[in-house]
Amino acid sequence: xxxxxxxxxxxxxxxxxxxxxxxxxxxxxxxxxxxxxxxxxxxxxxxxxxxxxxxxxxxxxxxxxxxxxxxxxxxxxxxxxxxxxxxxxxxxxxxxxxxxxxxxxxxxxxxx
Amino acid sequence: xxxxxxxxxxxxxxxxxxxxxxxxxxxxxxxxxxxxxxxxxxxxxxxxxxxxxxxxxxxxxxxxxxxxxxxxxxxxxxxxxxxxxxxxxxxxxxxxxxxxxxxxxxxxxxxxxxxxxxxxxxxxxxxxxxxxxxxxxxxxxxxxxxxxxxxxxxxxxxxxxxxxxxxxxxxxxxxxxxxxxxxxxxxxxxxxxxxxxxxxxxxxxxxxxxxxxxxxxxxxxxxxxxxxxxxxxxxxxxxxxxxxxxxxxxxxxxxxxxxxxxxxxxxxxxxxx
Numbered sequence: 001x002x003x004x005x006x007x008x009x010x011x012x013x014x015x016x017x018x019x020x021x022x023x024x025x026x027x028x029x030x031x032x033x034x035x036x037x038x039x040x041x042x043x044x045x046x047x048x049x050x051x052x053x054x055x056x057x058x059x060x061x062x063x064x065x066x067x068x069x070x071x072x073x074x075x076x077x078x079x080x081x082x083x084x085x086x087x088x089x090x091x092x093x094x095x096x097x098x099x100x101x102x103x104x105x106x107x108x109x110x111x112x
Numbered sequence: 113x114x115x116x117x118x119x120x121x122x123x124x125x126x127x128x129x130x131x132x133x134x135x136x137x138x139x140x141x142x143x144x145x146x147x148x149x150x151x152x153x154x155x156x157x158x159x160x161x162x163x164x165x166x167x168x169x170x171x172x173x174x175x176x177x178x179x180x181x182x183x184x185x186x187x188x189x190x191x192x193x194x195x196x197x198x199x200x201x202x203x204x205x206x207x208x209x210x211x212x213x214x215x216x217x218x219x220x221x222x223x224x225x226x227x228x229x230x231x232x233x234x235x236x237x238x239x240x241x242x243x244x245x246x247x248x249x250x251x252x253x254x255x256x257x258x259x260x261x262x263x264x265x266x267x268x269x270x271x272x273x274x275x276x277x278x279x280x281x282x283x284x285x286x287x288x289x290x291x292x293x294x295x296x297x298x299x300x301x302x303x304x305x306x307x308x309x310x311x312x313x314x315x316x317x318x319x320x321x322x323x324x325x326x327x328x329x330x331x332x333x334x335x336x337x338x339x340x341x342x343x344x345x346x347x348x349x350x351x352x353x354x355x356x357x358x359x360x361x362x363x364x365x366x367x368x369x370x371x372x373x374x375x376x377x378x379x380x381x382x383x384x385x
Contacts, residue, residue: 052321061250064243068339071329071356072319074181075246078253082177085321087328087358100247103115 026050026085033057033076036101047091047111056081063105067096070109113267119247120268122342123240124275126349127154130236130305132283133350134229137302141202149226153233160234161241165249178320184239188313191235192368195306198228199299200376235309240349244272303372308352311365318358325358332356 027049032039036059045051055065057076065084066073076082089111098105134150202225248268251261317323334355337344347353354361 060253062246064247068334068355069332071315071354071358071361074319075243077246078250080177083321084319087325099243100119100250101115 026052028052028054030054030056031107033059033063033098033105035059036061036063036098036104038096038098038105038107041107043107043109045086045089045109045111048088050088051086051109053084053086054081055084062100064099065096066099067094067109069094070096072096073099113263115267116248116251116264117267117271117274120244120271121275122271122345123244124272125279126346127157127237127240128276128279129282129346129350131233132279133301133305134233134236136283137299138226138229140299143226146226146229149230150233153230154237156230157234157237157241160238161245164238164242165245178322181316181320182322185313185316187235187238188309188316191232192306192310192313194228194231195302195309196372196375198225198232199302199306200372200379201225202299232305244268303369304351306372307365307368308350310368311352311354311357311361314361314364315354315358318360323360326360326363328358329356330359330362 027046029043029045029051031043031053033055043053055074055076057063057078057080060078062075062077064073064075065082070086072084072086074082074084086109089109091111094109094111096107096109131150131154135144135147138144138146138150248265251264251268314323318325318328332355334340337347337353337355339345339348339353339355344353344355352365357365
C-alpha cells in the first residue's frame, strides 16, 4: 500500500513538472556550427527571459554543445539540430563551447 | 593529436573509475569472484556505444533532438533505481553474504542481485562511450589525408589506453593500503553515485524543456570547484556535481538521501517482524 502511494506521488509530481515545463513562451535564438565554430559566437539575449536555443550542426562531424555556467550539455550529431532551453538569465555573460573541438568552437551568451 | 588524447583520456577515466568503484564494492562484500558481472557490463557498454553511435543516422527520427535526452534520462533513472535497490539489499544481507555464502541457493540469490552491478557498469561506460565513439568517428568522416585521420585517432586511442591503465594502477595501489575506512563508506559512495545519476537525468529533461528548472542557477560554486578542472570533471562524471545547478536538480539530489534512508529503515522493520 505504502509503495503504491509513493508511486502515485511520483507520477503526479512528474506530470505536474511536465505541465509547468511545457508552458510559457520563450525567445528563440539560432546558432549554426560550421567548420567547428559557432556562428554567431556572441549571442545577445534579453535578461530575465526564457530562451530557446536552436543549434544546428552543418559539419560532417558530431559536436557537443557544452556550458558549465549555463549547466547545459547536449550532443549535436552531424547535420542535425537540437533545441536547448535556457532559464531566465541574470544580466551577464555565460560562456559555452564545443566539447569535441574546444580550441575553435567557443561562444558566449550575453544577457542584458 | 594532443586535443583528442586529452578528451578521450578524461572520458575514459570517468568511466573506468565507476567500474573501479563497483569492483571495490564487490571486493568489500567478499564477492571478488563475481568481478565478471562488472566486466560484462562494461564490455556490453562498449559494444552498445559503437552500435548506438553508428546507428544514429538511421534512427535519426527517434533520436532527433529530444528523443535522445529522454532515452538517456530513462537509462539514468533505471540505473538509479537498480543501484539503490542493490545497496539496500546488500545492506540487509551484508552479514549473510560475508559469512555463510557457501550454500548454493544463497549464492544464486546473490548472483541475481549482482546483475545490478552489470547494469551499473553498463550505464557508467555507455554514457561516456557514446560520446567517445561519436567524437573519434568524426575524424574518419572528416576525411582528408591519412595523417589527418591517423594522428587524432591514435591520440584518442592512446588516451583511452592511458585512462584505463591509470585507473587500474590507482585501484591496484589501493591494494597495499589499509582501506578499511574506504570500505566502510563504499556503500555510501554508491548512493552518491545514484543521486548523481538521478540529478543528471533530471538535468537532461530540463535541457529539452520537459521539466522546469524552477530556479536556475541556485548557486555558483565554480570558484570552489569548476568542471573545467580535472578533479571537477571527475566529480561531475561520477557523483553528478554541477557548479551551477538548477533547483529541481538539487532537490532531487538532496531528497534522494532521506527517501532511501526511509526505505532502508522500513525494510529493516519488515525484516524484524
